[in-house]
Amino acid sequence: MGTDEQSQSAAPRGDARTGDDVQSVVDTLADRLGRSVAVDDPLIHLIAASRHFGDEDDMRVRSVIDRQISPELQRWVLAKGIADWTEPGRVTGEPDFELAPRLCFPVRCNGMLLGFLWLIESGAAIDDEAHRAVAEAADTIGLILYRRMVLDERRRSRVESSLRMLLSPEADDRHRAIGEIQEEGLLAHSSHLVVLVVEADGEATGDTALALESAAERMERRLPRGSVLTLVRGRRAVVVVGGPRPLSDQALRDLAERLRHDFGRTAGHGRTCAIGLSATVHGLDTVGDAYRQAGTAVRAATLLPVFGGVASWSSLGPFALLLRIDFDQLTQDLPFPGVGDLLGNPEHDILVQSAEEFLDRAGDSSSTAQAMHVHRTTLYHRLKRVESITGLSLDDGMDRLTLHLALKLARINTSHRSSS
Incomplete structure (x- = not known):
C-alpha cells in the first residue's frame, strides 16, 4: 500500500x-x-x-x-x-x-x-x-x-536478557546488566531515563505479545537510535527510554498515547492497554526505582478512569501510596467508623459523589456546587447527611482526611474487583 x-x-x-x-x-x-x-x-x-x-x-x-x-x-x-x-x-x-x-x-x-x-x-x-x-x-x-x-532478533535477545537482569532484586544481576548494556552499547544515553510499563487488557496470548512488541518497535522508530530498551512478558511490556536531555511531560504523554493507539490498531477487536510513566531518573542503577514507580502508575491507569489510560508517577498524588495496598487484604469493610454505612447503600451514591467532589476541591462549596450543577443549599444538605451517616465532622481536619482516604480506597477497591 x-x-x-x-x-x-x-x-x-x-x-x-x-x-x-x-x-x-x-x-x-x-x-x-x-x-x-x-x-x-x-x-x-x-x-x-x-x-x-x-x-x-x-x-x-x-x-x-x-x-x-x-x-x-x-x-x-x-x-x-x-x-x-x-x-x-x-x-x-x-x-x-x-x-x-x-x-x-x-x-x-x-x-x-x-x-x-x-x-x-x-x-x-x-x-x-x-x-x-x-x-x-x-x-x-x-x-x-x-x-x-536476524540482526534485530540477536539484539532483541541481548536487550531482553540485560533488561530482565536490570530489574532483578539481586544486586549482582543488576551490576552485570549495567556492564552488558554499556559494553554492547545497547543504550546510547543513560543520563536521563524514564520507564514505561504497559499492560494490555484481556488474556496474555501470542497476539497480545506481538501487538505490544509491534507498538514498542514503532515507538522506537520515532526516537533517535539507541534510545529504547524493551522487554515483553505476557501482557506486560517494560520500555526504558534514555536520552542526553529529559523529555518533557507532554512529550512523554504523547509517546504513551501513540503507543496505546498503535497497540489498539495491531491487536484489534477493541483491545486496549494502560501505561504508567515513571519520573525521570539518572543512571542505569536507578532503573529499578523507576520501574516500581511506573508499576504503581500503571495500576492507577488501569483502575481509575480519571487518568484516561495513561498515568505518570508525578500525577498520582495520594494514589501513589493508596495503590500499594494489598487488595487481597482490603475488604469491603474499610477501617473507618461509619463510612461503611455511607458506602454500603446504593441510595447514598449521590452523597458519596458530592462528598468526594467537595473534598477533592479542598472544601470549596461554591465550585463544588457548580461542578455538581446544584444550588449550594442542596450541597450543604447533602454534606450534612454525610456527616449524620458517618459520624464525621467536615469541619474537623482529621475527619476530612479520614473520609477522603476512605472514599479513594473504596473507589480503587471497586475498580479492582470489577477488573478481577
Whole structure:
C-alpha cells in the first residue's frame, strides 16, 4: 500500500532497521519503471516508498498526509489472503476506500513472508522485462529484510536478557546488566531515563505479545537510535527510554498515547492497554526505582478512569501510596467508623459523589456546587447527611482526611474487583 509512519521519499534517520538499503532498491526500481513503488511489512506498515510519478490514487495521497491507513482498510487488504501468496497477484480496487487496483509482489526469503512490494496499476502494462526487474527487486529486499530480522532478533535477545537482569532484586544481576548494556552499547544515553510499563487488557496470548512488541518497535522508530530498551512478558511490556536531555511531560504523554493507539490498531477487536510513566531518573542503577514507580502508575491507569489510560508517577498524588495496598487484604469493610454505612447503600451514591467532589476541591462549596450543577443549599444538605451517616465532622481536619482516604480506597477497591 505504501502507507503509515514514514514519508514517501525516504526512511527516517538513516537507521539500518528502517532501511537505507531497502529505500535505495525502491528508488532505483521506481526510476527504472517510471512508476511509484512502495514496500510494506506483513501488517501493512510502510517500510519504504518512492516518489510519485503521477500514478498515485486518493488513498495514497491521504495516507501520506495522515501517515497511516485505517484499520478497516488494513483488514480488507489482508482478507484478500495476500499473506499466503507465493507469486505476484492483483488486488482489486475499492471505491469505498478510494483505492485503485494494485499489483502485489510478496517479499519472501527462505520461505518466510517479510512484506509486500506494491505497484499502483496505471495505463501502461508491465512487460516481461519490467516484471523480472520487480521480482529481482523483491528478492533483493527479501534478503535485506531477512538479514535485518536476524540482526534485530540477536539484539532483541541481548536487550531482553540485560533488561530482565536490570530489574532483578539481586544486586549482582543488576551490576552485570549495567556492564552488558554499556559494553554492547545497547543504550546510547543513560543520563536521563524514564520507564514505561504497559499492560494490555484481556488474556496474555501470542497476539497480545506481538501487538505490544509491534507498538514498542514503532515507538522506537520515532526516537533517535539507541534510545529504547524493551522487554515483553505476557501482557506486560517494560520500555526504558534514555536520552542526553529529559523529555518533557507532554512529550512523554504523547509517546504513551501513540503507543496505546498503535497497540489498539495491531491487536484489534477493541483491545486496549494502560501505561504508567515513571519520573525521570539518572543512571542505569536507578532503573529499578523507576520501574516500581511506573508499576504503581500503571495500576492507577488501569483502575481509575480519571487518568484516561495513561498515568505518570508525578500525577498520582495520594494514589501513589493508596495503590500499594494489598487488595487481597482490603475488604469491603474499610477501617473507618461509619463510612461503611455511607458506602454500603446504593441510595447514598449521590452523597458519596458530592462528598468526594467537595473534598477533592479542598472544601470549596461554591465550585463544588457548580461542578455538581446544584444550588449550594442542596450541597450543604447533602454534606450534612454525610456527616449524620458517618459520624464525621467536615469541619474537623482529621475527619476530612479520614473520609477522603476512605472514599479513594473504596473507589480503587471497586475498580479492582470489577477488573478481577
